[in-house]
Amino acid sequence: MSACIELVRASRWYGPVIALNDVTAAIGPGVTGLLGPNGAGKSTFLKLVAGQLAPSQGEVRLLGRPAWGSPEVFHRVGVCPETDAFWEGLTGWQFLLALLRLTGFDEAECRRRAEAALIQVDLLPAKDRRIAGYSKGMRQRVKLAQALAHDPEVLLLDEPVSGMDPVNRRRTVDLVKRLGREGRTIVVSSHILHEVEAMTRRVLLVHNGRILAEGDVREIRDLIDEHPHTVAVRARDPRCVARAAVATPSVVSVSFGAEGEWVTIQSGRPDELYAALQDVAIEAGVGEMYSPDENLESVFRYLVER
Amino acid sequence: MSRDTGRPLPFTAAARAVFTLSLEGMVWTRRSLVMSVLLGLPVLFAVLYRLTLAAKLPPSLSPVDLYGSIVAIYYVRNAVPLAALFYATALIADEVEQKTITHLFTRPLTRASILFGKFAAYAATTVSLTLPALAISFLLLTSTRGMEGVRAALGQLPRDMGVVTLGFLAYGALFTLLGVALRRPVIPGLLFLFLWELLVNMPGDLPRLTITAWLRSLLLHRPVEDGLLARIFTPGVLPAGESLAVLVLVTGACLALAAVAFARREYVLEQ
Numbered sequence: 001m002s003a004c005i006e007l008v009r010a011s012r013w014y015g016p017v018i019a020l021n022d023v024t025a026a027i028g029p030g031v032t033g034l035l036g037p038n039g040a041g042k043s044t045f046l047k048l049v050a051g052q053l054a055p056s057q058g059e060v061r062l063l064g065r066p067a068w069g070s071p072e073v074f075h076r077v078g079v080c081p082e083t084d085a086f087w088e089g090l091t092g093w094q095f096l097l098a099l100l101r102l103t104g105f106d107e108a109e110c111r112r113r114a115e116a117a118l119i120q121v122d123l124l125p126a127k128d129r130r131i132a133g134y135s136k137g138m139r140q141r142v143k144l145a146q147a148l149a150h151d152p153e154v155l156l157l158d159e160p161v162s163g164m165d166p167v168n169r170r171r172t173v174d175l176v177k178r179l180g181r182e183g184r185t186i187v188v189s190s191h192i193l194h195e196v197e198a199m200t201r202r203v204l205l206v207h208n209g210r211i212l213a214e215g216d217v218r219e220i221r222d223l224i225d226e227h228p229h230t231v232a233v234r235a236r237d238p239r240c241v242a243r244a245a246v247a248t249p250s251v252v253s254v255s256f257g258a259e260g261e262w263v264t265i266q267s268g269r270p271d272e273l274y275a276a277l278q279d280v281a282i283e284a285g286v287g288e289m290y291s292p293d294e295n296l297e298s299v300f301r302y303l304v305e306r
Numbered sequence: 307m308s309r310d311t312g313r314p315l316p317f318t319a320a321a322r323a324v325f326t327l328s329l330e331g332m333v334w335t336r337r338s339l340v341m342s343v344l345l346g347l348p349v350l351f352a353v354l355y356r357l358t359l360a361a362k363l364p365p366s367l368s369p370v371d372l373y374g375s376i377v378a379i380y381y382v383r384n385a386v387p388l389a390a391l392f393y394a395t396a397l398i399a400d401e402v403e404q405k406t407i408t409h410l411f412t413r414p415l416t417r418a419s420i421l422f423g424k425f426a427a428y429a430a431t432t433v434s435l436t437l438p439a440l441a442i443s444f445l446l447l448t449s450t451r452g453m454e455g456v457r458a459a460l461g462q463l464p465r466d467m468g469v470v471t472l473g474f475l476a477y478g479a480l481f482t483l484l485g486v487a488l489r490r491p492v493i494p495g496l497l498f499l500f501l502w503e504l505l506v507n508m509p510g511d512l513p514r515l516t517i518t519a520w521l522r523s524l525l526l527h528r529p530v531e532d533g534l535l536a537r538i539f540t541p542g543v544l545p546a547g548e549s550l551a552v553l554v555l556v557t558g559a560c561l562a563l564a565a566v567a568f569a570r571r572e573y574v575l576e577q
Contacts, residue, residue, distance in 0.1 A: 014574060052411060053572055069569075071414050075311035079412040083575060085405035087331055101323040102413040104309045146409070 003028045004154050004185040005049055010058035012044050019044040021209040022058070027187060031180035033196030033217065034189040036206035042189040043082055045206060046158050049187065050079045063154065073154075075103065078147035082158035082189075084139055088132040092123055092142045095131060096149055103150045117149035118142075122171060136163035136288055144172065148179075155179065155186040161195055165286050166278040173198045192291045193220060194229060194270035228252045228266040229291065231273060236285025238263045244280040248272055261287075311414075317422075320415045324423025325430075332431045337396070341389050341432070346439040348376045352446035359450060369447040370459055374527030376443055377466045381436070382473055382521050387503070389432050390477035391495040395485035397424045398568065405575050418565040425482055425561065432474045437467050462526055469524045476517050476553045479560035486567045513544075517556060520549040 003026035012020040020041045034042050047053045048060045054068040063073050086095060096114035105113060118124040121141040126134070131142060140163050147155060157176070161169045176199045180186050190196045196203055197217045205213040205220065213220075235241045238256060241263045245251045250269035257264060267273035277286065314320065332338065355372055358365055367375070398421070401407040410420050441463065448459045480498075484491035506516045513519035523544035 050412060052408065053574065071314045071411075071416055072312060074412055074414040075309065077412070079408070081405075081408045081412070083405040083408060085408065087327070087404075087406055089331065089334060098323075098327045099409060099413065101326070102315075102320070102410070102415060104315045104319065104414065 004063055005187065006059075006061040007045075007048070008059040008061075010048060010055045010060050012048055012053060012056050018209050020048065023209075023211050025204060025211055025214070027185060027204075029180075029183045029185050030202065031176060031186045031188060031200035033200050033203040034187055034206060035191070035193060035196050035203045035217075035220070036189075036212075037191050040191075040206040041209040042191075042206050043158055044209075046079075046156050046187065046189055050077070050081075050156050075150070076152050077154040077156065078150065078152035080144050080147040080155070080157045080160050082162075084136075084143075086131045086139065086142075089130065091128050091130055092118065092134070092138075092145075093127040095142060096146055099146045100149055105150070113149045113151075117145040120148060120175060121145045122168065137165050137168055140164055141168060141172075153184055155184060157186065157188045159190055160188060161190075162290060163288055166274060166281045166289065169195075169274075169289075170278060193217070194274070194291070228268055229270040229273070230264060230266050231270070231277075231289055231291050232257070232262055232264045233277065233286055234261045234288040235263065236261070236287070237283070240280055240284035241265075241277065241286065244276045244284070245273065248276045314414045314416045315419065317416065317419050320419035321423035321426065324410070324415070324420050325426045328424045328427035329430060332393075332427050337392060338431065338435070341392065342435050344385055345381075345389060345432070345436045347385075348380055348443040349439050349446070351376060351380075352443040356446055356450065369450045369455070373444055373447040373459070373462075374525075376447075377440070377470070378522060378525050378527045381440065381470050382525065383518060386432075386436070386470055386473040387477045387499045387518075389436075390474055391481050391492065391499065393428050393432060394425075394478040394481035395491040395495055397421070397428055397482055397485055399485055399491075402573050402575065407573055408575065411573075417569040421482070421486070421565050421568050422561070425478065428478055428482075429471075429474055432478070433471050436470055436474070440467060440470060465524070465526060469521055472524070472550075472553050472557075473517075473521050475557045476521070476560075479557040479564070480517070483560045483564040483567065486564045486571065514552075517553070520544060520552045520556075523549040524553075 005025075005027040007023050007025045010020060010023050011018065023045070034045060036042050044053065048055055049062055049067055051062065051067040051070060051073070060067040062070070063076060065073055067073070087098075090098065093114060096117060097110050100110040100113055115124065118127050121144050123138060123141050123145060126138060131139065134142065140160070144157070144160055147157065160176070161172050164172060173195075176186060176188060180200065188196060188199055201217045203215070203217045203220065204211055233241050238261055242254045242256070242265075245254050245263070245265045245267075248267065250267045250272045252266040252268060255264045256262070265273060277289070280286070315323070351372070355365065355369065398407070401410065444459070444463050444466075445456065448456045451458075481491065481495055484495055488494060503516045503518050505512045506519045506522070507513075524546055
């Protein structure tokens with residue numbers, strides 16, 4: 001496997017805090033999941049690879065060049081950052097055109113690629129709306145579109161499905177899998193095992209700034225099954241979501257949030273739960289969902305102690 | 307356009323793309339609204355002056371002298387440096403604060419081209435907010451004596467516009483450097499403007515250490531009367547050619563240093 005991304009004894013600290021500690025890894029074509037609880041060092045890992053930060057020690061290489069200070073690699077690299085940041089006054093269409101122009105395409109090519117990317121993330125009908133008016137899921141999708149629009153060989157996706165509704169979450173997972181099968185090198189970070197598992201079986205487990213394990217996600221899955229998976233869902237009709245959840249055998253508990261629109265569900269079989277949620281997504285008006293990482297944290301505690 | 311994917315985008319193409327993206331974002335902001343009031347205020351002065359004349363009240367300044375004061379004292383000494391301070395220190399800081407800098411840093415652009423593109427957008431914004439107001443003030447004040455008055459003073463206008471533009475470039479480059487090099491550049495910038503720049507009133511060669519002395523030396527407007535304003539306004543006149551060269555040099559050197567500092571600096575965005 002030829003590695004497009006290489007870290008050799010790379011460390012990064014912010015003042016006295018070590019965010020990434022002596023990490024060595026080589027990542028080649030296909031989808032690789034970067035899995036770890038919040039604060040584990042996933043985002044620092046991706047920022048080092050994306051050349052946003054310089055390593056305090058060691059070496060980080062992207063497409064054979066030092067990741068820090070090599071802007072030319074971004075002809076071939078797409079980055080979907082975790083930060084929800086946009087030039088809010090632009091429409092989705094203008095945002096993509098602007099970033100494609102910054103990648104060096106001529107006007108006709110910018111338009112062609114912007115349209116193709118918006119179709120890929122199912123955002124073409126909303127292309128002329130200002131990003132400021134987009135929902136969380138739409139913002140996430142337009143961010144993904146800008147990472148894909150220049151057809152990069154390497155994709156760095158930081159929590160790409162965070163905030164998406166079930167239907168678009170499914171679509172995005174399928175898209176990432178397809179791009180991985182096409183031979184692109186894709187790194188997807190997440191604190192949700194189920195999300196990563198849906199995209200790939202190859203994972204890097206990050207905890208306290210170190211690579212704790214590297215390999216097949218199934219082993220982790222066996223561990224996680226012992227810990228109920230928590231999903232918080234915001235819906236127009238939270239009772240409809242609750243009914244669908246209760247009808248799913250693996251669901252352990254359902255509770256309503258204080259604000260009225262949120263339902264929190266615990267399940268031993270996340271696959272089953274997500275399928276059930278997808279079935280009622282439109283009827284219940286599911287707008288947003290996320291998974292707190294307590295369950296993954298407990299798995300990491302287990303792994304560290306083992 | 308054929309793309310060489312082994313190199314960053316060519317400098318001018320990259321800077322132009324950044325300029326286009328930044329310009330609209332810079333024009334339609336609250337900052338530009340405030341600055342358009344600050345930079346357009348002389349139009350109001352000129353209108354009030356004309357109303358004073360129409361009401362047959364005796365003016366204390368001739369219209370040409372008032373115009374000269376607007377250029378030399380209002381614009382060159384105060385409004386231009388202040389506008390430059392608030393725009394140029396924010397060129398990169400705004401992108402960092404809004405975390406949109408990530409989108410620029412993950413494109414095949416050298417950091418120098420990002421900086422120059424944004425600086426060009428700043429210059430275009432400030433100049434386009436200022437020069438029309440300057441021209442309108444000029445017309446309102448010099449036309450008190452009819453078209454003959456306008457014609458007699460017309461030679462000054464392009465020169466004044468040039469000096470104001472140079473002021474935006476020189477101060478803008480300096481404050482861009484401060485904005486890139488310092489975490490909180492506004493206070494040092496204000497200290498520079500309202501303490502350091504007072505050296506312009508000192509004897510000897512000290513005024514040469516200020517930007518304002520070189521800018522004023524390019525203006526033809528001279529003291530209008532005795533008094534505090536006149537005293538502030540009477541530094542020695544430096545040679546015009548030397549002034550022009552120094553201002554261009556200051557602009558170039560500050561921008562080059564800012565580009566170096568920007569290329570080396572890491573931006574750790576808080577999540």
